[in-house]
Amino acid sequence: MSEPAPADLLNALRGAIGDRHVLTDPGVVAPYLTERRGLYAGTTQAVLRPGSTAEVAACVTLCAGAGVPFVAQGGNTGLTGGGVPQGGVVLSLERLTAVRAVDPIGATITVEAGAILETVQQAAEAAGMLFPLTYASRGSARIGGGISTNAGGLNVLAYGNARELTLGLEVVLADGRVWDGLKTLRKDNAGYDLKQLFIGSEGTLGIVTAVALRLFPKPRSVGVAFAGLASAQAALDLFVFLRDRADRDLTAFEYMPPFALDIALRHRSGAVQPLAGEHGAYALIEFSSCRPGSEARHDLEAALNEALEAGLIGDATVASGGAQANALWDLREAVPEAQTREGGSIKHDVSVPLARLPEFLERANAACLAAMPGLRPCGFGHFGDGNIHFNLSQPVGMDKAKFLSHWTRFNRIVHDIVNDLGGSIAAEHGVGLVKREELAHYAPPVALDLMRRLKDTLDPNGLLNPGKVVAPAGTTA
Known part of the structure; x- marks a missing residue:
């Protein structure tokens, strides 16, 4: 207190x-x-x-x-x-939980900011629709937080971030006035698009109290597979191959290095090795189809057979049903928790241009291992949209606190490579306090000046979530 x-x-x-x-x-x-x-x-x-x-x-x-x-x-x-x-x-905002409206014809849902993400998904499903924003904390995360951080998650490849899913907002401003921008229009060019100021601003410009969101048709069929590959470059080649064949039916492409799979199998109760033998990299792939008569699992299996014949993959398994598909997804979602059981973890949530992802992983792995032999890099995540959670697990036997004291040093190593490749040091988790000084270090001066001017205009007394996102002028890491 x-x-x-x-x-x-x-x-x-x-x-x-x-x-x-x-x-x-x-x-x-x-x-x-x-x-x-x-x-x-x-x-x-x-x-x-x-x-x-x-x-x-x-x-x-x-x-x-x-x-x-x-x-x-x-x-x-x-x-x-x-x-x-x-x-x-x-x-x-935990008491603002109402689902205010569901419109299957307009394909929208309007909910209050305290609604649990999973509740929003269930309300959409009850109306025969899909709300695609999803991530591991969906059972406790609230939709207002997802909007305020421009959350991404597992379905960005097909449906976009929270920003792309938001049609309108209701926001309480720093002086207590309420801006009612809670429209569900797909097209509205009547002046500035004010909602974009608040999406991803982490509560520093206003407090989101309700949001109008896009819905989508529920897929008629879904196919999930797990593939073993030679390398990150092979993963990129496979992604491009599948995207060319499936287009929007390719709804997820998640990347895992061997270490990520190893710890998921070690720490997740009931987890089963999905493939025989060892591979240099792994990909979890999902096809979804809304077309009558289409069977996503068969389409995915055919595409992977073609990829196997072309030498793009070493092995793959396609889930035969929902239970197997959930088990494959669980391997991917188990990674963050499994890392906590491996000791200290220095985390980086970054994105780079898709074509340069293999280069990033190669350079970042090598640089971090050179800085601390015995370190266990774990770069995994949303490969298809260029977002990698580049986490570093401590060397076996090292003191956790001592390891975590190197966080700033590894930030500079990893973020310098990200910056060199034209990427972002904050892909989907936001800036908050962890990356505030990093943003001040890497963002162009003009961008920082504009951010500070927006903050000063919308929150002149500095009362909205002070100290977050944008550091005071003159601050560097």
Whole structure:
């Protein structure tokens, strides 16, 4: 906890949202102060739990009037410290959970920011539609956080990031006013596209309270396969080969190095080796089809047989049904948790132009191993959209804290290569605190100036999630 808020402010907040929704007890507040990986522990004067957009606006108005900063928080599943409070109050959106509207004809769903991602998916499915945004924390992550970080996940290849899936927003501004941009139009060029300012801004420009999202037809058939390859370059060759044949039916192409598969098999209960023998790289592939009469599994099997004859793959298995498909997907989704069981992990969420992914992996692996022999690089992830989670597991037997003390050094090694290849140091997890100084180091001065001007314009008193994303002028890593 930080210094207590003035009693008159707390009393006013209790009057606005109810006494039981203004939390100050240290034991109750504690879960709101740390992020998922335990890298940061914050402080707060109180946790506020408004139950409507009007109550969010009332809280913001009162806090702004008192000069007290506020940080919006959803499921607190972020990976960069963006939701960790640094004083002020936490505005938890966990009570804003309503599904306001589902429109199968317009293919849209409108939900409040505190809705759990999995709940949004289920509401779409109940209407016979698909909401494709998905990632490992879907059972606890809230949609407002996904919008505020421009989340990506497993289906970006086919459907895009959160930005591409968002049609409209409702946002509480820094002074408590509510901007109602909650339209479901596909085309709207009436002035600036204001919603784009708030998507990916991590709550530093406004607080998203509701969102209108795109839906898609549910696939009639899905095929999932796991392929063994010679190298990352072979994975790229296979991806291009399959994309040319399947086009939009290629809905996922996930990359795993041997180390990632090894630890998934070691630490995931019930996991089974999907292929005989060893390979230099692996790919999890998904085909989906909405066309009547099309069978995605057969199409995928035929494409892989063709790839095998062309020498692009060493071996592959195609799931015969849903249970096997889920088991293959589980191998991929098990990797982050498996890494935690291998000790300390220094994580990088980066993207580079697709054609340069093999070069990035080769250079980054070599550079990191040269810097620390015995290190276990684990570059895995969303190969098809150029996004790699380049994580570094500590050498066996090394002290975890000592290893993690090298985080800044490895940031420079990895991010210098990413920058040289024309990539991004923040692909889908956001900037938060973890990469704030890195952004200041790598972003062009003009870009940083524009970001700071936007922040100053929309939040002139610096009360919205202060200290996150954009570092003060003059700050470098």
